[in-house]
Amino acid sequence: MSETRTHPVLVRPAVLADEAALGELDRATWSTLHAVMPRPQPPYEPFFDKRHQPEDFLVAEAVDAGGERRPAGYLRLVLPTPLACNSHVRQIQGLAVAGWARGRGVARTLLRAAFAAARSDGANRMTLRVLGHNTPARALYESEGFVVEGVLPGEFFLDGRYVDDVLMGRPLVP
Incomplete structure (x- = not known):
């Protein structure tokens, strides 16, 4: 659990x-x-x-500047395919943090909650895809044990330029 001065970031399943x-x-x-x-x-x-x-979603709640506890971010965690032979893997397919909550450990708290949820569901591996130019996200994922396992060069054309699709993964067991 991530702490701000007096208010923790709490993670719960979405409703x-x-x-x-x-x-x-x-x-x-x-x-x-x-x-x-x-x-x-x-x-x-x-x-x-x-x-x-x-x-499919975990929701992070934090206290905003007005003192109200509200959703500060979410993470989507799913099976990457419907195949039984792939059921040991969970994939992050979305992570967002509100502007007002950035820098408070919301994304890291969501990731760690996702690791715990996936482990408790029997998964032993987690994967994700991140755009190559998203340096802050890549650094966060690397700091949480993800490694680059593949790159699809120029997979997307965004804002007038080609952007790589970076595949990352990590084990969920020691």
Whole structure:
């Protein structure tokens, strides 16, 4: 658990009632630094849908400047494929932290909660994909034990340039 001066960052499973807050957070944090989909435009798609269920998400709550505890970030953790032979792996398919909560350990707290959740679900490996130019995210992932396992050079064309898709992974067992 990450501590700010007096208020810890708490992580919990998402619930359907998080729909509006997580949708707003997702739109507020959209950037070509980490997103390959176009910027969301109204009318907005629901945050939760058939492929993105509440049980796929962990929500970090923190106390904002007004003293209110609210969602400060989320992490989507799923099976990478429906194959039984791949069921020992969990994949991070989304991580976002609100601007007001950055620098408070929210992302690191979410990652560590994801490791624990995956282990308790029987997983022994975790993977993710990150855009090559997202240096802060890559540094965070490396500091939490992820290593680069592959690179798809120029996989995406964003903001007028080709960007690598970096595949990272780490074991969940010592």
